[in-house]
Amino acid sequence: MRAPQRAPQRAMPHLGALLLLLLGLAAMPGRALADAAANVAGRATTSTDGQVIYTQLCQGCHMANARGGVGAARIPALAGNAKLRNGGYPVYVVLNGYGAMPWLSNMLNDAQVAAVVNYVRSHFGNAYTDAVKPEDVAAVRGPDPTIER
Amino acid sequence: MNPRTGTEPTRRQLLMRIGVAAGSAAMYQAMTRLGHAAGTDFAGSPSLSGARPGTTVLVLGAGLAGMLAAYELRRAGYGVRVLEYQSRSGGRNFSLRGGDTLTELGGATQHVKFAAGNYINPGPWRIPYHHQGLLHYCKLFGVQLEPFIEVNHNALLHSSVAFGGQPQRYREVQADFTGYTAELLAKAINQNKLDQPIGDDEKHDLLAAMRGWGLLGRDYGYRSGNLASLHRGFARDQGGGPDGAPVPAALFGRAELMKSGLWEWLSFNMSYDFQTTMFQPVGGMDMIGKGFAKQVNDLVTHNVKVTRIAQDGNGVTVTYEDNSHGGAVTEAKADWCVCTIPLSVLSQIDVQAGGPMKAAIQAVPYASSVKIGLEFKRRFWEQDEQIYGGISFTDQPISQISYPSTSYFADTPAVLLGGYMFGAAAYAFAGMTPEQRVEEALRQGSVLHRQYRQEFSNGVGVAWSRMPWTLGCCATWSEETRKAHYAALTAIDGRLVLAGEHASYVGCWQEGAILSSVSAITRLHQRAVGAA
Numbered sequence: 001m002r003a004p005q006r007a008p009q010r011a012m013p014h015l016g017a018l019l020l021l022l023l024g025l026a027a028m029p030g031r032a033l034a035d036a037a038a039n040v041a042g043r044a045t046t047s048t049d050g051q052v053i054y055t056q057l058c059q060g061c062h063m064a065n066a067r068g069g070v071g072a073a074r075i076p077a078l079a080g081n082a083k084l085r086n087g088g089y090p091v092y093v094v095l096n097g098y099g100a101m102p103w104l105s106n107m108l109n110d111a112q113v114a115a116v117v118n119y120v121r122s123h124f125g126n127a128y129t130d131a132v133k134p135e136d137v138a139a140v141r142g143p144d145p146t147i148e149r
Numbered sequence: 150m151n152p153r154t155g156t157e158p159t160r161r162q163l164l165m166r167i168g169v170a171a172g173s174a175a176m177y178q179a180m181t182r183l184g185h186a187a188g189t190d191f192a193g194s195p196s197l198s199g200a201r202p203g204t205t206v207l208v209l210g211a212g213l214a215g216m217l218a219a220y221e222l223r224r225a226g227y228g229v230r231v232l233e234y235q236s237r238s239g240g241r242n243f244s245l246r247g248g249d250t251l252t253e254l255g256g257a258t259q260h261v262k263f264a265a266g267n268y269i270n271p272g273p274w275r276i277p278y279h280h281q282g283l284l285h286y287c288k289l290f291g292v293q294l295e296p297f298i299e300v301n302h303n304a305l306l307h308s309s310v311a312f313g314g315q316p317q318r319y320r321e322v323q324a325d326f327t328g329y330t331a332e333l334l335a336k337a338i339n340q341n342k343l344d345q346p347i348g349d350d351e352k353h354d355l356l357a358a359m360r361g362w363g364l365l366g367r368d369y370g371y372r373s374g375n376l377a378s379l380h381r382g383f384a385r386d387q388g389g390g391p392d393g394a395p396v397p398a399a400l401f402g403r404a405e406l407m408k409s410g411l412w413e414w415l416s417f418n419m420s421y422d423f424q425t426t427m428f429q430p431v432g433g434m435d436m437i438g439k440g441f442a443k444q445v446n447d448l449v450t451h452n453v454k455v456t457r458i459a460q461d462g463n464g465v466t467v468t469y470e471d472n473s474h475g476g477a478v479t480e481a482k483a484d485w486c487v488c489t490i491p492l493s494v495l496s497q498i499d500v501q502a503g504g505p506m507k508a509a510i511q512a513v514p515y516a517s518s519v520k521i522g523l524e525f526k527r528r529f530w531e532q533d534e535q536i537y538g539g540i541s542f543t544d545q546p547i548s549q550i551s552y553p554s555t556s557y558f559a560d561t562p563a564v565l566l567g568g569y570m571f572g573a574a575a576y577a578f579a580g581m582t583p584e585q586r587v588e589e590a591l592r593q594g595s596v597l598h599r600q601y602r603q604e605f606s607n608g609v610g611v612a613w614s615r616m617p618w619t620l621g622c623c624a625t626w627s628e629e630t631r632k633a634h635y636a637a638l639t640a641i642d643g644r645l646v647l648a649g650e651h652a653s654y655v656g657c658w659q660e661g662a663i664l665s666s667v668s669a670i671t672r673l674h675q676r677a678v679g680a681a
Contacts, residue, residue: 045573055580057576057577058576060575060580060615061614061615061620064255069255069615071618072454072490073496073497073498099496100493100496100515100620100621146627146628146629147625148627148631148656
């Protein structure tokens with residue numbers, strides 16, 4: 001089980017840690033983006049309900065109706081998407097991202113990935129019945145990318 | 150003073166000693182590396198001379214990178230044309246004002262109702278002093294700048310799970326955190342409990358530093374009183390007349406403060422990127438985009454959607470749909486091409502380039518980000534709480550509230566940044582309707598400011614993942630993708646070179662667009678001059 005994003009670090013009763021704090025070098029979880037403070041506070045959902053995960057993480061791009069959108073480029077529709085036929089494909093994309101889509105492996109544990117993939121594959125006009133299992137996710141999960149600091 | 154040499158230790162010396170004392174020289178090295186990585190290497194306008202007469206360059210995208218390329222290349226003698234998807238120039242540099250409309254993917258349209266003169270900067274909103282490239286062109290193009298307040302010691306720090314959920318003043322957290330930490334360290338030094346021995350001179354320096362930083366007493370204790378109040382502020386401020394004596398404030402409990410995690414925000418503001426002085430353009434960030442556009446807008450064709458970038462030994466052919474003419478498929482030709490289209494979009498365009506560049510274009514995901522602009526009927530943060538500019542931080546998803554750095558004391562409605570999110574919180578907010586975003590920002594912001602509901606006028610919520618022209622906020626590099634793809638992304642491929650914040654180490658900042666563009670056109674010019 002992977003933790004979602006870390007809560008603020010607690011002060012450690014160790015002198016080395018105190019010195020690091022003095023230097024402003026305390027661990028800064030997820031300070032991935034130069035202009036971003038939100039990473040420190042932004043914690044991903046811990047829900048294992050596929051619908052909740054979809055709402056919290058997916059529909060910001062793929063839309064509440066899973067129809068995506070088209071502008072200068074396209075956000076793919078998940079509704080009626082034939083690429084969902086093989087559950088391994090959406091598992092791969094959720095873990096690793098694809099093109100402009102970021103990887104979500106650092107925000108979702110295996111059970112959560114399975115839950116949201118199963119939700120999408122059984123809603124929005126998709127009716128696949130072969131559910132993905134957390135073990136299937138664990139089997140293909142690689143190391144998280146190392147965010148630049 | 151250094152008792153051995155009689156000289157003040159330099160900051161570097163002191164840090165090195167502390168690093169060694171903590172057994173953490175590696176961390177010190179990491180810090181200096183961070184400083185270099187975050188910096189700018191701008192050395193002035195590129196000096197491009199000797200362009201072959203009649204040579205043409207097609208620039209794709211009229212954001213800062215594209216417009217800078219167009220400006221400098223025309224100045225160097227090239228024939229330049231710019232193609233832009235949107236009906237305006239500026240790219241991610243834009244501001245929203247009353248009367249503006251914003252339609253996002255999915256179809257939701259927001260009508261901004263801010264009062265005259267008010268604005269929100271959905272994209273870039275502050276400029277570090279060391280972003281010398283951007284500042285150079287602001288000066289050159291007559292863009293007036295004013296201070297942006299990043300750090301406000303009277304702003305709030307809030308944790309939902311500390312201090313009963315009550316926000317605390319920045320200065321109080323900073324003073325007590327520094328005081329208690331200095332006290333602990335001084336105690337450890339005096340009891341010889343450091344994890345390795347240090348010399349007497351270092352001990353002397355460290356103890357002096359701890360007393361000064363922490364406002365410790367002669368016994369190296371940190372306690373409530375007029376001394377601590379020099380950093381912390383008073384329960385009752387210094388006054389005049391017979392009853393003017395100040396009353397020192399009580400301190401936070403050490404354990405509760407340490408457990409709160411609020412000190413994390415202090416170190417955020419210590420980052421090189423957020424150190425004073427920061428700037429913003431007078432009147433809105435889009436004054437920069439407009440300043441650039443003034444120089445090159447005669448070169449820009451708006452409302453065109455690039456669908457293909459082809460090249461051969463003789464030149465570049467760009468195919469586009471001209472949305473000013475019913476989407477008519479049209480071709481533009483040039484000798485060279487500077488492409489500043491964000492990778493989120495370029496990764497879906499048919500680009501004729503070598504395998505490594507094509508792989509690089511596909512490899513970089515884009516962050517989602519959300520900003521909420523809230524207009525209130527009065528500046529209650531100033532009038533009621535003496536917060537003038539700066540940022541309050543919270544562990545709620547909105548993450549921060551930033552107060553306007555301009556028009557202080559005005560008796561007119563004012564707009565603050567009611568939320569600025571990346572990561573999980575941004576995904577969640579982007580998934581809401583615009584109305585829900587504003588409502589949620591009001592709900593969370595009310596925890597910090599009880600006046601929110603009563604004083605609220607109107608708001609706007611901008612989700613970058615739904616902006617039709619970028620599908621995201623900015624490029625997210627990992628150490629792995631940087632190593633595997635950055636060189637290929639930034640190399641000239643035949644007659645094509647890419648530019649934009651994504652092609653820099655200053656990602657997500659306008660400076661990245663500037664530096665990347667300067668690098669791209671400088672190298673392209675060298676290639677063009679050297680070409681047969």
